[in-house]
Amino acid sequence: MSVLVGLIVMLGMLVIVPAGLLLAGVPGLDRIRRLWPAFAVPGAVSLWLPRGLPATALALCYALGTAALALHCLPRLVRRPAPLLSIRTAPAEIALLTALVTPSIAATALVAERSGHPLFGFGLGILALTVPHFHFAGFAAALVSGLVCRLVDSTAGRFAALSVPLGTLLVLIGYFAGDRTELAGAVVLTAGMWTVALLTWQTVRPAARDRATRLLLAISAAVLVLTMVLALSWALGEATGLPHPTLTWMAATHGVGNALGFALCSVLAWKRLRDRTDHEGRTA
Template sequence: MSVLVSSVVMIGMFWVVPTGLALLDGPSPPGRDALRRAWPLLALPGALALWLPRSGVSTALAGVYALATLALALQAPARLMLTRSLRPSEIAVLTALVAPSVAGLAFVAERASYPLFGFELDILALTVPHFHFAGFAAALVAGLVSRTSDGPGARFAALSVPAGTLLVLLGYFVDDWAELAGAVVLTAGMAAVSVLTLRERRELAADPLTRGLLAVSALVLVATMLLALSWALGEATGLPHLSLTWMAATHGLGNALGFAVCALLARRRLATDRTPPALLPRTELPA
């Protein structure tokens, strides 16, 4: 993998996934908290595999991380059994829990120099960050932001981001036009997330830093998704578009830092602001 892609993937492995898991509310399936706390340790073999040449050693290290993503994916049916809910926001959260396992599978194949399903190694390498950020982070944020509003826009955001991600994945197996359809749905869903985020900024964020983080995540999201849409359109029609290298440097880096990191930082601050302070012990009053 390139230095840029490997660096972005490390952000997803070490920070985005455990931070996102800490933001989940609702019932906690057995093992979720332990998995979240252990995640940086589980990500360490994967991070080492990123910087080693493709070999049996790097494949084995990637396999350790892939097993962690599989354990995370198993949290989805466990959560569903507890919530017994398929509300749009829950569908988005379940999608987020499953998405890293797609990255883990692609990661193992890429490190093993195996063209999984016939995909070139460069495509497999880019699938790894894609399903950490467009898969996990975007679906999770869509699920969280839709809980602050019960309107049709919130439901659309929570459903279209997972649907668009799935359609893009299916487009890999069908053709460029199917991938373009997925990009259209995903871009529309991300635009809805951006609108809801700006509404949150106005209604919920009190301090300037949180407001700034929400604004950056919303505006960068629109720009990066327009780049993704133009790339998918160019692939389908032959119109001029950015190369994969430039897409990684613009769309990929913007989605990782400008959207995912800023959005999760802002939501962590919002969650802290909503947490009631611990009750202070009463002091004895003088008689």
């Protein structure tokens, strides 16, 4: 795993996921969130060890934490089906539950890559890039689309919250079904993320009361427009044979942009919005 990809993955493990769990507002996550460093720190250490048994064992620690997140969805679906029966609340619920599942996909790829064994026919290079992909295009994208949908009660908000999980699922299926399915997933995911960017710029950003929060939201929206163009160009090139960026170039542009410009700026901005709301509630 390259140094750049390792640093991006560390950001996802140690910052984006725990901050996102706090923002998600899903009941029952407090215990997992408090224990998260016990899973994420070993996973982060595994990134810098040579492939082998020690790195695999540490990656498995992280996989246990992500499995706990994914399993948290099951009782929520069984015991609390009401949100999924409401046209207005279902999209945000689906997006946030998707955010809880996607880190386990990343962790599965991490365990296989750290052990040095291909998984489902995918080489170690693809597995290494799958890890950051499902932390950011998976977890962070689904989380933010769900948060936007909660705040912006509109057709566009619901479209974003549904299309991001659908696009993520199609991209995952495309790993097995072929490049054209992956291209379809990239198109759907891009449509959803551009809608998130538009709603963030038009509705969420103006509602923020301080300049720093508005700036963070503006950066996250602008970066999404650019990074998803790169994602589309890569998927189109893979499916059609047209010239497109290399994976190394995608990691340095699309990957870094999504990690820092979109995911980090988004969670910082939404945390500021949450803190202000909590403060105003206590004051009232």
